[in-house]
Amino acid sequence: MKTNFPSLDGLDLLASAVIILDARGGIVYANAAAENLLESSFKVLSQQKLSELFLNGTELSALFSQAIEHQFADKRLDLVLERANREPLQVHTIVTPLDNPDMPVLLELRENVQQxxxxxxxxxxxxxxxxxxxxxxxxxxxxxxxxxxxxxxxxxxxxxxxxxxxxxxxxxxxxxxxxxxxxxxxxxxxxxxxHPHIVGDVNIHEVCERVRSLIMAEFPQGLTIKRDYDLSIPEFRGDKEQLIQALLNIVHNAAQALVDRIRAGDGELILRTRVSRQVTLSKVRYRLALDLHIIDNGPGIPPDIQERIFYPLVSGREGGSGLGLTLAQTFVHQHMGVIECESRPGCTDFRILIPLP
The missing domain is CATH 1.10.287 (Helix Hairpins)
Incomplete structure (x- = not known):
């Protein structure tokens, strides 16, 4: 980054975006992460006012004026970044006054992952x-x-x-x-x-073991199912049969995706349980949540259907009904939980989050 402030060049090593403004609100410094986030070079950014880049830039202008007058030590603000031909990006911003008349305000910007x-x-x-x-x-x-x-x-x-x-x-x-x-x-x-929602005390590891035994009976050779359990996870109220069916649908899909690796003898599935803390699910904050992962070393979900895998009748496998994941999602939602998925060749990770007492 070429600037008139060589002492700032070390900020280029930071992963978070850092921008420094002059007394008029102009950009006098932007590190490499800021250029990436704002999708613009420092040369272009230096010709603009930062507030003009955001849909709610007037809120940033108001904070900038307060920062110039040192009315606070730092303040946080959620901004919406305009992007050409793409959806706006939620950005969390920290505004900090500096004791330097040439560079009176520093901003740190991060993608608002939570939002x-x-x-x-x-x-x-x-x-x-x-x-x-x-x-x-x-x-x-x-x-x-x-x-x-x-x-x-x-x-x-x-x-x-x-x-x-x-x-x-x-x-x-x-x-x-x-x-x-x-x-x-x-x-x-x-x-x-x-079927009615039959509520009782559920031990998630009993659910995992039931599903594991069913899959191992169907694929006795060439498939390894590893257990990585946190045995401190408490029981919770839920429908055990629904959760068995939801987990079975996901694990069975994973095993079928591993058919080539199973033939080669190196198919692998991991059932991992953990506790997540301070989790927000469907806009409700929970102190604790079950964090269950089903991980396989298969070819991954085709990119063209990754965003639609929970839709009914969408299947990445020839002859598949496209209902397994839809039903799994329905059963998990009935437990106030969510299913997420990340997939790339060699690793597909389905994550189930369910509130715990």
């Missing part, structure tokens, strides 16, 4: 609610005519002439079997809405 997380959770929750209504309505619309189609095929089979019964029965059986397959699909769609 971004809250916004993402809110979008996911709204989408989940819309998905549930869509699924429920769609399933009921399919269910009624489906029964009629199956019944008509059965009646038709009874009316078939004896001499053509063998060859024509093949067609009626196709109709009946496909109707049954669709009925099974509809039942899965309606499952979360049919």
């Amino acid at each position: 971004l997380k809250l916004d993402r959770e809110e979008r996911m929750f709204d989408q989940s609610q819309a998905n549930k209504e869509l699924i429920r309505n769609l399933a009921h619309e399919i269910k009624n005519p489906l029964g009629g189609i199956r019944g008509a095929a059965q009646l038709l089979e009874l009316e078939l002439p004896e001499r053509h019964l063998k060859e024509l029965r093949e067609y009626t059986q196709v109709i009946i079997k496909e109707a049954d397959r669709l009925q099974t699909l509809v039942d899965r769609l309606l499952a979360p809405h049919r």
Whole structure:
């Protein structure tokens, strides 16, 4: 960074964005992190007023005036950064007065990760609610005519002439079997809405062990499931069967994604439990939360569906129904929790957060 203040060059080593303003609010210094955050070079930034870069820049101007007069030691402010052809970025800012007439105000800027997380959770929750209504309505619309189609095929089979019964029965059986397959699909769609939420004391490690035993029975060779448990996690009130099904859906998907590694004998899954403190879930702050990770060393989720993996009927696997993760998300939401996912080739990490007492 070329500036008239060589003593500041060490600030380029910081990961957080640092900007220094002159008495008129102009930018006289910006470190490399600030250039990256604001997506502009210092040469360009030095021709602008910082407040002009933000949608709520008037709030920053007011704080700048107070800082010039040393009315506070430091103050914090959430700003909204304008970005060309992209969504605005939430930025948390700390404003600090300096005892230097040439550089009277220093600002430290960071992406507001918490706000971004809250916004993402809110979008996911709204989408989940819309998905549930869509699924429920769609399933009921399919269910009624489906029964009629199956019944008509059965009646038709009874009316078939004896001499053509063998060859024509093949067609009626196709109709009946496909109707049954669709009925099974509809039942899965309606499952979360049919069964009552049975609340009892849940030990999350009993849930993990149940799922682990089921998966190991299906994949006895080539797959290792490692346990990394925090045994101090307390029991909590919840529906044990729903949580088993939610975890089983995620772990089963992971195991199926590992099919090539399982054949090679190096498929690996990790079940990790921890306690997170001071967690915000759906705009509610909780002192403690279960932090459960399901990690696999598979190929990762295709980038084009990573943002849609919890939508119904979206699957990254040929022949997949696209309902497993949707149902898992529904069951976790019923426990006031959330599911998050980070994926790259070689590591996919599903994270379940559920409030603890």
